[in-house]
Structure formats: structure tokens, C-alpha cells
Amino acid sequence: MAELKQLIFFDFEMLCSKTGMLFEDMEAIRLGAVKVDVESGLVTGFDRHIRPQQNSPLSTFCKELTGISDSDLEKADDFPEVFKDFLFWIGGVKKARFFSWSSSDILRLKADALRHNLPQATIEKISKRYVDFQAVFTKRASRTAASVEKALSFYELSFIGKPHHPMYDSYNTLRIYESFEEHLVKTDLIMVQQFIFQEAELPPVERLSQEIKYIFQKDLGEFYSNLNDAFRMKDAWKLIKKTKKLVEKYENILLSRSGIFDEELISGVEELINFYKELQTAYREHCSYTSKIMILHEQMVEPLQKICV
Template sequence: MADIKQYIFFDFEMLCSDQGMAFEKMEAIRLGAVKYELDSEEISYFDRFIRPENRNPLTNFCKTLTGIDDTDLEKASDFKDVFADFLEWIGGLKKSQYFSWSPSDLSRLKIDSLKHSIPERTIRKIETRYTDFQDIFKKRVSKNNISVEDGLSLYGLEFLGEKHNPMYDAYNTLRIYQSYLCEPIKSDMIMLKQFIFEVESPEDIRMINLQLSKQLQQDAKEITEQLREIYRIRDVKKLLKPIKRLSLKYENVFLNRSGIFTKQNVCNAECFLSFYQDFLFTFEEHFAHSSRVVILHEYMLNPLKQLISTNT
């Protein structure tokens, strides 16, 4: 794969109705994007209306939601022509990394490209270089899928530009991405509140780690006190989701993007992740052999038991 020289953030506005509409029929009616050059840090913009094949008047709901009127689409080019201009504007599919805030934009691109006979290999070049940044942000910072506006507010930023304009949605997604990359400490501080503490984190790094250590110990105690040696397999299946939820909330501590977490807390976070993987493997192994009961070996719980008595 060629070296990445630029980032492309893109967003679609689509046909919509408050009466319900199948996603396949929600044709793109506007494409907005920004291009960020990695070397020069220069930003350029793309914004085009798209004339859909469905020529019925836009619903009032769609007009309000997208800010687009029928007159905006009357003289617009169709998807194939707009996409050709988009490719020319990009200037090199293989040197670009593509992002959007939600996978629905990639899905829209694929569906409308197929409808307009755009070569599959062209879309594949984009898809193989595509990142759903909303999903990354959910896993690493926000815990839940949130809007672009809410993502900005986590960093104390306001939405810049015209609302309902996909070009500005793309631009503000770029701003969140830059904050995520360039402010790892801020990102991990937000993550702690969203995933672990549920209250404002202390500012002092030492106090953060002390509080984190106590939370790790508390959760380890909660798990070990609830588990027993033998379960019916259907009961183990019910436990998978809550144990996964409890364990994976420490994944970002283990990754330690910001470097603010102590080695001990990173090690303890790894214990949770390892425990969940062992628990899942044990369930899958018993399930594959049609076992009615599951035996949890002592070695699985030992790391968590040691964590309970550990002081950071």
C-alpha cells in the first residue's frame, strides 16, 4: 500500500422521510469533504449538491433536517459526475486515508456507486483505506456513539461553519481527529470519566493513578466474589456480556496512549483483559464439546485475587 500523504474526511446528506425510508433508497443529495495534507498541513474543501434519480419533491422533514431545498438539486449533476469531480479533487486514491463520522457514509458511497456503474475496484481502493472514526472515538474516548457537536464539546470546542452542510461536518470531524491525536492526555482524561470514574477526574496524575488503583481493586473484588467454580453453561453465557463490559472498560488504560498511567495500573488492567479472554475461551471450549457445565480453573482468578491486595 502506498504511503499516506493526505487525509480525506467526507460526509453525505441523503434523501430522508419521517414516514420511514429504506436505506437503499436514501440517495445521496450532497457530498462534502475536506482534504488535509500531512506535509504542509494545508486544508482544501469539496462541496457539491447531487441530483438523485428519485425526482419526487423533498419532504419538509428532509428539507429541515438537511437544509437542502428542491431548487438546490434542480441543476445539480448526478452522482456519477459529482463522484468523478470528487476523485479529481482527491488527486490520488492510493495516497489517501479516508474517514467519516459513521459507517453509513461508506455504505452510501458503495450503494450509489453500484447504482451508477462506478468500477468496483475504485470503491475498493477507498474502502481498504477507510476508517470509521466515530467507532474509534467511541472505543477510545466517548464510550457511546455521539454527534460531531458533542465530540467537539468534550475538548471544549464549538462547531465551526454552517450546520447541515456536510463539508463543515467533515471539517469538524477533522478537528476532533486532530484533538484526539494531538491531545492524548486530554483524551485519556475524558476517557476516564466516560468509562471508569463517572465523575470528573483529579487533575494530579498521582491522584488519578491512586483513584484508578482503587477502582481496579474494587472491580476485581466484585468479579471474584461473584464467580464460583462450576456453572451450567447457559449461566456462563449470561455472564459473558457483563464480564466483557467490566473488563474491557480498562482496555484504554492498558493501551496507555497518554503515558499517564503507572506500570502497575497498566499491568492490572491487562489482568482484566486476560481474565475475560480466558473466560471466553473456557466457555467456547466447553460449548464446542456440548458440555452442560463449565469448570473455571483457579489459575484464571489468581491474577485478580492478587490485584485486590496490590497497592500502587
């Protein structure tokens, strides 16, 4: 892959109705984006209305939500022309990485490209370089899918610009991305709050690992107390799902980039994840032999027992 030169954050506004619409019919009516030059940090913007194939007047709901009028679309270029200008503005797909806040934007791009019979090779190149940053932020920090405004608030930031303006939505997604990448301790504290402490108050950073270990041992002790030597296969599947939830609660500790978690806590989470992987392997093996019972060997559960003590 070519050397990364620029980051592209983009967003579509689409046809919409208060009563709902099929996604296939929700043509793009505005494309906004910001481009970050990786070397210089220079940020530039792109903002264009798009005339949809459907020529019905916009619903009152859509006008109020997006701030787009029928006259804006009547004088706008169609999707192929706007997309051509977008590609020119990017200056080279192979040297770019693309981001949006939810996968609906890349799905809209693909759908409208198909609608207008645009070359799929270019769309595929963008797709290969695309990141759904809302999904990344949800998995690594917020636990549940947050709006742009909510994600900004985690970093004590406010939305800049006009909501539902795709260039400003893109710019604010960039701000979340930069905060996520630059404020490593804050990002880990957001994660710990959302995944582990939830409504409880966070302890000071110097006591954080100790407090998490206490909660971790409590969770693991409860989990371990319900383990048996053998499970019926349908109960084994329930055990896998239960283990997965526990892993999801703590696995981000291993992905931490801030260095605020101690080695004992990291080691404990590693043991839990290793158990989960071994459990999945054992389940697949027992399924392949059409077993009715799954046996948990002592060497599988012994590391968990040591953590609980």
C-alpha cells in the same frame, strides 16, 4: 500500500423524510469533504450538490434539515459526474485514507455506486482505506456514540460553520480527529470520565491512577466474590458477558498514549484481560466437548485474587 499523502474527511446529505425512508431510497443529494495534505498540513474543501434519480420535490422536513432546495438539485450534476470530480479532487485513492463520522457515509457511497453501476474496484479501494471515526472515538473516548457537536465539546470546541452542511461536518470531524491525535492527556481524561468515573468529578492527574486503582479493586472484588469453581454452561456464558463489560470499562488504559497511568494499574488491567481471554478459550473448549459444566482452574483466577487483596 502506497505512502500516505492525504487524509480525506467526507460526508453526504441524503434524501430524507419526517416519516422515514428505506436507506436504499435515501440517495445522496450533496457531497462535502475536506482534504489534508499530510506533509504540509494544507486543508482544502470540496462541496457539490447531486441530482438524484428520484425527481420528486424534496420534503419540507428535508429542506429545513439540510438547507437544500429543489432548485439546487435541478441544476446539479448526477452522482457519477460528481463522484468523478471528487476522485479528481482527491488526486489518488491509493495515497489517501478516508474518514467520516459514522458508517452511513461509506454505506451511502457503496449504495449509490451500485445504483449507477460505477466500477466497484475504486469503491473497494476506498473501503479498504476507510475509517469510521465515530466508532473509533466511541470505543476509545466517549463510550456512547456522540454527535459531532458533542465530541467537539469534550475538547472545549464549538462547531464551525453551518450544521448539516457536509463540508463543514467534514471539517469539524477533522478537528475532532486532530484533537484526538494531538491532545493525548485530554483524550485519556475524556475516556476516564466517560468509562470509569462517569458522573463523579475527576481527581487531579497526579492522583488519577491511585483513584482508578481503588475503583478497579472494588469492581474486581465484587466480581471475584461471585466466582465459583464451576458454572453451568448457560451461567458460564453470562459470566463471559459480565467479564466483557468489566474489560470494556478498563481496557483503554492499555491503549493510552499519554503515559498518565502507572505500571501497577496497567498490570492489573492486563491480568483482567488475560483472564477474559482464558475464560473465552475455556468456554469454547467445554462447548466442543458438549460439557454441561465449566470448571475454572485455580491458575486462571489466582491473578485476580491477588489484585483484590
